[in-house]
Amino acid sequence: MDPKTASNLSFILNKPHDVEFKSRDLPTLSDPHDVLVAINYTGICGSDVHYWTHGAIGHYVVKEPMVLGHESAGTIVEVGSAVTTLRPGDRVALEPGYPCRRCGPCLSGKYNLCPEMRFAATPPYHGTLTGFWVSPADFCYKLPESVTLQEGALVEPLAVAVHIVRQAVVTPGQSVVVMGAGPVGLLCAAVARAFGASTVVSVDIVESKLAFAKSFCSTHTYSSQRIPAPENASNIRALAPNLAGGADVVIDASGAEPSIQTSLHVVRTGGTYVQGGMGRDEITFPIMAMCLKEVTAKGSFRYGSGDYKLAVELVASGRVDVRKLISGVVDFEDAEQAFEKVKEGEVIKILIAGPNEKKE
Ligand SMILES: [Zn+2]
Ligand SMILES: [Zn+2]
Missing domain, CATH: 3.40.50.720 (NAD(P)-binding Rossmann-like Domain)
Known part of the structure; x- marks a missing residue:
C-alpha cells in the first residue's frame, strides 16, 4: 500500500458525544527505531466508550480533539534505518503505550507503571482509529502466518x-x-x-x-x-x-x-x-x-514485559480462541454506530476495519 495515496482518515472525539471523521497529515518516521504501520482492524474498548460518553476517565480529561482507539493490528509499510526485526508487509499486533524506558519503574521491569507513559487514546495522546500509525519497532509483535489481523486486534485485551x-x-x-x-x-x-x-x-x-x-x-x-x-x-x-x-x-x-x-x-x-x-x-x-x-x-494495570508476546503465543497455539469474541466487523465510516452497540452492551467485541481496509 502506498501511504501517499492511501487514506489517513481518523475517528476523532471533540467532546462527549461529538465525534467526526477527518483526514489528518500522514505521520512520518522521526526515530530510526520507528516503523510506519497501516491500521487494518481496531477493537473498541470500554475506555474508548467512556471517553466518548463522558470525555474523561479519572484525571485523564479530553481537552483537545483526540483520535480514539488503542486495540489495533496493522501492516508494516515503512521501517526506520535501525530496524532489523520487521519489514514492509509484516502483519503486527500493536502494543499502544510507549514508556520512557529510563525511569525507576521502567528500569525495574514494570514499564506499565511509567509516569511518562504515552498511551494511545489517553489524553493528550491520539489513538489508533486512523489510517497510519508510527510505533517503536519493539512495540510491534509480528503475527505468525496462522493468526489473522482480526485476531491480532484482540491481542490488546488478551x-x-x-x-x-x-x-x-x-x-x-x-x-x-x-x-x-x-x-x-x-x-x-x-x-x-x-x-x-x-x-x-x-x-x-x-x-x-x-x-x-x-x-x-x-x-x-x-x-x-x-x-x-x-x-x-x-x-x-x-x-x-x-x-x-x-x-x-x-x-x-x-x-x-x-x-x-x-x-x-x-x-x-x-x-x-x-x-x-x-x-x-x-x-x-x-x-x-x-x-x-x-x-x-x-x-493490575494494563500490561508489561512479556505480556503481549505471551498473548500472541496463546492465540497462535490455539490455547485462547479470540475469534469467538468477535461479534462483528464494521466499515470505518460506521465507527460511531459500533460505539453505540458497545455502549448498549449488544456485542462482546466489535472490530472497526481501518480506513484502508474494507470489512470482509
Ligand atoms: Zn482496551
Ligand atoms: Zn519510564
Whole structure:
C-alpha cells in the first residue's frame, strides 16, 4: 500500500458525544527505531466508550480533539534505518503505550507503571482509529502466518488478561473465580485455563454473558444475586469440590462494589485476589476478611514485559480462541454506530476495519 495515496482518515472525539471523521497529515518516521504501520482492524474498548460518553476517565480529561482507539493490528509499510526485526508487509499486533524506558519503574521491569507513559487514546495522546500509525519497532509483535489481523486486534485485551492472571500467579490444578464476564473477564478465564487452572468460575449478573462464558472457556458459571456478599460467596463455593474451602485465586474484572465484596469472601485462606476491573474510585471493602485470611491482594494495570508476546503465543497455539469474541466487523465510516452497540452492551467485541481496509 502506498501511504501517499492511501487514506489517513481518523475517528476523532471533540467532546462527549461529538465525534467526526477527518483526514489528518500522514505521520512520518522521526526515530530510526520507528516503523510506519497501516491500521487494518481496531477493537473498541470500554475506555474508548467512556471517553466518548463522558470525555474523561479519572484525571485523564479530553481537552483537545483526540483520535480514539488503542486495540489495533496493522501492516508494516515503512521501517526506520535501525530496524532489523520487521519489514514492509509484516502483519503486527500493536502494543499502544510507549514508556520512557529510563525511569525507576521502567528500569525495574514494570514499564506499565511509567509516569511518562504515552498511551494511545489517553489524553493528550491520539489513538489508533486512523489510517497510519508510527510505533517503536519493539512495540510491534509480528503475527505468525496462522493468526489473522482480526485476531491480532484482540491481542490488546488478551494482554490485559495475561497481565492480570500473571499478577495472580495462577498455577496448574487451581480453582479460579473471575468476577465479570465482559471481554476482559472472559479472557482472564481463558488465560487461567491455559495456565492450568482446573476449575474456572465466571460470575456475572447477565445470563447471556454466562451462557457465552460456559461455551467459551469457563468450567462453571454463577449468576450473582442481590443477596449479601457472604451468601453469594458460599453459593460459589458450593459449585465444585475444589472450591469448598474457597477459591485459590479470585480475579475481579468488573470493578463493581458487590463483586469486589464477594471476591474477598470467596477467596480461600491464604489465597490471592487481584483487582483488574475499574469502577468507582472508592468502595466499602471487607478488609477484615482480607486480614483474617491473610489474603494476597494485588492491583493490575494494563500490561508489561512479556505480556503481549505471551498473548500472541496463546492465540497462535490455539490455547485462547479470540475469534469467538468477535461479534462483528464494521466499515470505518460506521465507527460511531459500533460505539453505540458497545455502549448498549449488544456485542462482546466489535472490530472497526481501518480506513484502508474494507470489512470482509
Ligand atoms: Zn482496551
Ligand atoms: Zn519510564
